[in-house]
Amino acid sequence: MSANLSALFYLVSGILFILALRGLSSPETSRQGNYFGIAGMVISIIVTFLSVGNFGPGLIYVLIFLIIGGSIGAFIAFRIPMTAMPELVAGFHSLVGLAAVFVAISAFLKPEAFGLGFVDQIKLASLIEMSLGAAIGAITFSGSIIAFLKLKGIMSGAPITFKGQHLINLFLGLTIIFLIYFLCRSQSSNLFWSIILISFILGVLLIIPIGGADMPVVISMLNSYSGWAAAGIGFTLENTALIITGALVGSSGAILSYIMCKGMNRSFFNVILGGWGATDQTSSSKSKEQKPVKNGNADDAAFLMKNASSVIIVPGYGMAVAQAQHALREMVDSLKKNGVKVSYAIHPVAGRMPGHMNVLLAEANVPYDEVFELEEINNDFANCDVAYVIGANDVTNPVAKSDPQSPIYGMPVLDVEKSKSVLFVKRSLSPGYAGIDNDLFYRDNTLMLFADAKKMTEEIVKSL
Amino acid sequence: MEIDPFIFRLSIFILSIFVGYYVVWSVTPSLHTPLMSVTNAISSVIIVGAIIAALSDSSESIFDTSNIYGFLAIVLAAVNIFGGFLVTQRMLQMYKKKKK
Numbered sequence: 001m002s003a004n005l006s007a008l009f010y011l012v013s014g015i016l017f018i019l020a021l022r023g024l025s026s027p028e029t030s031r032q033g034n035y036f037g038i039a040g041m042v043i044s045i046i047v048t049f050l051s052v053g054n055f056g057p058g059l060i061y062v063l064i065f066l067i068i069g070g071s072i073g074a075f076i077a078f079r080i081p082m083t084a085m086p087e088l089v090a091g092f093h094s095l096v097g098l099a100a101v102f103v104a105i106s107a108f109l110k111p112e113a114f115g116l117g118f119v120d121q122i123k124l125a126s127l128i129e130m131s132l133g134a135a136i137g138a139i140t141f142s143g144s145i146i147a148f149l150k151l152k153g154i155m156s157g158a159p160i161t162f163k164g165q166h167l168i169n170l171f172l173g174l175t176i177i178f179l180i181y182f183l184c185r186s187q188s189s190n191l192f193w194s195i196i197l198i199s200f201i202l203g204v205l206l207i208i209p210i211g212g213a214d215m216p217v218v219i220s221m222l223n224s225y226s227g228w229a230a231a232g233i234g235f236t237l238e239n240t241a242l243i244i245t246g247a248l249v250g251s252s253g254a255i256l257s258y259i260m261c262k263g264m265n266r267s268f269f270n271v272i273l274g275g276w277g278a279t280d281q282t283s284s285s286k287s288k289e290q291k292p293v294k295n296g297n298a299d300d301a302a303f304l305m306k307n308a309s310s311v312i313i314v315p316g317y318g319m320a321v322a323q324a325q326h327a328l329r330e331m332v333d334s335l336k337k338n339g340v341k342v343s344y345a346i347h348p349v350a351g352r353m354p355g356h357m358n359v360l361l362a363e364a365n366v367p368y369d370e371v372f373e374l375e376e377i378n379n380d381f382a383n384c385d386v387a388y389v390i391g392a393n394d395v396t397n398p399v400a401k402s403d404p405q406s407p408i409y410g411m412p413v414l415d416v417e418k419s420k421s422v423l424f425v426k427r428s429l430s431p432g433y434a435g436i437d438n439d440l441f442y443r444d445n446t447l448m449l450f451a452d453a454k455k456m457t458e459e460i461v462k463s464l
Numbered sequence: 465m466e467i468d469p470f471i472f473r474l475s476i477f478i479l480s481i482f483v484g485y486y487v488v489w490s491v492t493p494s495l496h497t498p499l500m501s502v503t504n505a506i507s508s509v510i511i512v513g514a515i516i517a518a519l520s521d522s523s524e525s526i527f528d529t530s531n532i533y534g535f536l537a538i539v540l541a542a543v544n545i546f547g548g549f550l551v552t553q554r555m556l557q558m559y560k561k562k563k564k
């Protein structure tokens with residue numbers, strides 16, 4: 001297949017990928033969008049086979065490896081529980097990163113196969129592109145592994161910080177740039193390996209100071225990195241499909257990071273340079289725990305909600321941990337039978353990744369038109385009888401609106417306190433991730449339900 | 465004077481960033497998780513490079529060092545392609561409208 005013809009087909013794949021993302025503008029068109037994406041991928045792979053035109057024994061090995069990887073991927077995709085989506089996505093990002101590193105390595109070892117010159121005489125532009133692709137890929141790989149370990153709970157979600165951390169990162173980043181410069185002058189393979197090694201270390205150091213609840217930003221950021229790594233390789237291979245995809249994924253991840261930061265009213269650098277959890281707030285919260293709280297049980301909650309005309313559910317990460325989404329749906333079903341109007345309010349940073357709560361509710365068969373975003377529903381709290389807060393904490397804290405001293409001041413929060421009564425399901429009075437006490441616990445219209453989110457919801461279902 | 469083909473690729477790249485910017489802003493927030501899994505799947509089009517690496521002719525054997533890196537990259541990218549698209553499909557099947 002001629003180079004021009006295959007370039008045209010790669011362009012078609014790129015356009016199909018754009019349409020795949022376009023489909024996600026509404027759930028109705030999203031499934032079709034996914035098929036566009038699959039079509040684009042199939043075209044790219046077939047065109048590559050035809051343009052390489054090598055149908056020797058190597059092709060059989062390629063197909064075997066393709067099938068091995070594909071079956072592993074398919075197996076994971078069918079088996080993974082929806083609550084584990086954040087770590088799955090982090091894991092997948094690491095694979096893209098490592099694949100980019102491997103492709104860059106083989107291009108460096110055998111540039112003639114890619115038409116980039118010869119060993120020790122690689123074209124300057126290609127050398128810059130492949131080393132950038134390899135460096136970003138390596139950072140994506142090791143960073144995603146750390147994110148994966150933190151999300152999976154193998155590694156503590158607490159931020160790991162030490163003195164001079166940011167200086168070391170800066171130094172490593174500059175070292176990578178210097179090494180790329182010297183690589184271009186000497187073509188030495190030792191420098192190429194050093195760039196990859198240092199990038200692996202930098203990836204680890206970049207992610208360890210970021211705490212558990214900032215994970216939505218981290219995942220989006222790594223999503224973006226994996227895109228830039230792909231684009232770097234795309235430039236090396238002079239492949240349009242890869243360049244378009246890299247740009248799409250890179251900007252997609254960047255926008256998601258921006259949305260997540262805005263949801264916390266924090267700057268991107270503030271998140272990247274280390275978490276809130278790093279500041280020790282325990283001393284101040286101890287004295288506050290003496291304040292009186294109203295303690296309720298499942299029957300009280302059931303009574304309140306049954307007699308309400310409208311209920312808004314506020315889910316958070318705690319719902320995902322307790323796997324309470326199915327019990328919640330049952331509760332809502334019986335409330336609806338009693339003529340109660342129920343809707344769901346989702347904060348942008350609820351959960352551990354963008355859109356995490358929406359997927360869990362969709363899994364529990366909650367229709368997506370009952371689920372609303374912060375701006376859409378925030379005014380409705382004033383007219384609602386009961387707000388049922390399940391597994392959320394900081395995103396409901398009224399302090400963010402009233403106390404300029406508070407670390408979360410200015411963060412957009414759900415106006416839960418405006419509803420006539422608040423049911424707050426939580427295991428204890430301990431502060432949330434931001435390390436600050438939630439004022440909502442001590443309000444007159446708040447009834448605390450101290451229990452596991454799933455057990456409490458199930459008990460409420462029983463007494464309904 | 466002839467324009468370096470690199471400039472054309474750079475133009476495609478920058479225009480695609482703009483396309484990506486507008487397309488991603490129009491994605492509904494409730495589909496942000498499928499957005500991440502599908503972007504993950506499509507970025508595995510890097511498999512194109514892996515296939516070229518794996519199939520590149522070598523004088524000695526098909527398991528030259530650079531071919532081996534190609535084969536490894538094929539496995540990684542294939543996990544992502546199948547895993548990414550299928551898990552996205554699984555998620556999107558769950559989004560249902562209210563039955564009336």
